[in-house]
Amino acid sequence: MGDLRDEKKFVINFSAGPAKLPEAVLRQAQKEMLDYQDTGVSVMEMSHRSADFSKILNTTEQNLRELLDVPDNYKVMFLQGGGTGQFSAVPLNLMKLKPGHTADYLVTGTWSAKAANEAKKYGTVNMVLPATKKYTSIPDASTWNLNPEASYVYYCANETVHGVEFKDIPETNGVPLVCDMSSNILTRPVDVSKFGVIFAGAQKNIGCAGVTVVIVRDDLIGQAMDVCPSVFDYKVQSSNNSLYNTPPTYSVYIMGLVFNWIKSQGGVASMDHNSQVKSSTIYNVVEESDGFYCCPLDPKCRSRTNLPFRIGSIEGNDSLEKKFLEEATKAGYLQLKGHRSVGGIRVSLYNAVSVEEAHLLAGFMRNFIADNRHLLDTPAQ
Numbered sequence: 001m002g003d004l005r006d007e008k009k010f011v012i013n014f015s016a017g018p019a020k021l022p023e024a025v026l027r028q029a030q031k032e033m034l035d036y037q038d039t040g041v042s043v044m045e046m047s048h049r050s051a052d053f054s055k056i057l058n059t060t061e062q063n064l065r066e067l068l069d070v071p072d073n074y075k076v077m078f079l080q081g082g083g084t085g086q087f088s089a090v091p092l093n094l095m096k097l098k099p100g101h102t103a104d105y106l107v108t109g110t111w112s113a114k115a116a117n118e119a120k121k122y123g124t125v126n127m128v129l130p131a132t133k134k135y136t137s138i139p140d141a142s143t144w145n146l147n148p149e150a151s152y153v154y155y156c157a158n159e160t161v162h163g164v165e166f167k168d169i170p171e172t173n174g175v176p177l178v179c180d181m182s183s184n185i186l187t188r189p190v191d192v193s194k195f196g197v198i199f200a201g202a203q204k205n206i207g208c209a210g211v212t213v214v215i216v217r218d219d220l221i222g223q224a225m226d227v228c229p230s231v232f233d234y235k236v237q238s239s240n241n242s243l244y245n246t247p248p249t250y251s252v253y254i255m256g257l258v259f260n261w262i263k264s265q266g267g268v269a270s271m272d273h274n275s276q277v278k279s280s281t282i283y284n285v286v287e288e289s290d291g292f293y294c295c296p297l298d299p300k301c302r303s304r305t306n307l308p309f310r311i312g313s314i315e316g317n318d319s320l321e322k323k324f325l326e327e328a329t330k331a332g333y334l335q336l337k338g339h340r341s342v343g344g345i346r347v348s349l350y351n352a353v354s355v356e357e358a359h360l361l362a363g364f365m366r367n368f369i370a371d372n373r374h375l376l377d378t379p380a381q
């Protein structure tokens, strides 16, 4: 069962982002494309201040609040600029919270490294973890260099490129915690009350590109730097219900359809369960491959949504990885190439990828071992 699109050729999309959307969502969008619920117009053609769009916006916010159990003292905004926009918006809004204008950054991969670099434009950035280029583990919390005077502590819950995922929420002893959840939001329950700010670009787990969810605790709003652009100012945007300027209306609509779909599937608890099953299905093939597949990551922080691995050794075997990707693509398993900075293979298992689809890929991976193990034993040319 599930989501195999029978009218076209067999494919399963394992893209890291923009990523697969549930088929039911695309079908509903298709059905409503020209005429949204008897309005005679497409959502794309509606005023963002119309009653019809207001309803879409408010329902989408309500559903997100319900799915994530967002407390009443948090504002929810739907903004443009992507996750990368928030790399600037976060320091622009929060750096001045304390007089030192410093912020703590936990850098565990490409995305948090980019965020830290951006923040340096607006204040002093304190690196909580020792510098590394490997990004395969999270140093033990007892070794962290946290500054009690920091305006905020920043981390990325799931590093999409390197596959490092936090299993626990960092303890900051009262300093507001900011989290980039772009690639694992709504894949597991989170206690929102532990956070100052949560943000996520939609195009990985919850929609299409163009909209970024930003959830901010009330007391952190209203202290933006003077240079903060109005479109990024949490006070301006939250007091205008994300309508200070035109929001990405169609992307909000698609995200709303995804939230409905998640609810229909049993909510975050069921996404969490599926995520657990899908990721262990793939990691088990790696673990049981007797060194054919190698995952460089510390098992304690292996991502459930982005699973990087190599073939042959941690350094990878170029010709076998190329063969794997060619045969996978031919068989319909799409977008499995690792990020260009890491190489190898990366399997992205966001909410729209079904358990059945993960099982099919696991089968392909097992068959690939059987057909190619002998090639590993021959010395490299």
Ligand SMILES: *Cc1c(COP(=O)(O)O)cnc(C)c1O
Residues within 6 Å of the ligand: 017, 081, 082, 083, 084, 085, 111, 156, 158, 159, 160, 180, 181, 182, 183, 201, 204
């Ligand atoms: C994709 C991604 C981003 C960047 O998102 P954009 O919308 O391209 O700016 C930031 N953080 C994480 C964790 C991501 O996966």
